[in-house]
Amino acid sequence: MNTDRLPEVNNLPNDETIAAMKEVDEMRKHPEQYPAFTSVYGMLDALLKNEGSDGVRSDR
Template structure:
């Protein structure tokens, strides 16, 4: 198999972190990039989802609940003592 070189620019911190990760996995950067490229060709696209980080329904409900609690703190019991909170939670 004939080989060729490829030059890419990246943040030096990202490169270092990637090299450390791949070394832990027993490979170098060249091997990791080749795996990525082969998987991209095999899948005819990126080998992972590229999407906006959108919270799921449960997270959205929790966010709404916290906003409600901040808006109307008088409706909710608060704690300044962890032991008292744990006692109420375990009761």
């Protein structure tokens, strides 16, 4: 076994990453369909209001 080489890396995105990239493309095409925030605090407030007590988003 040759240990002088770096291990091979799989550069292909997995299904979850592909879905996230498609979601970003959709958000860029239709930004009017998604909330916009002027501060991180506003974004976090909206995110926390959208979670149940178990930490799972209520819209899923």
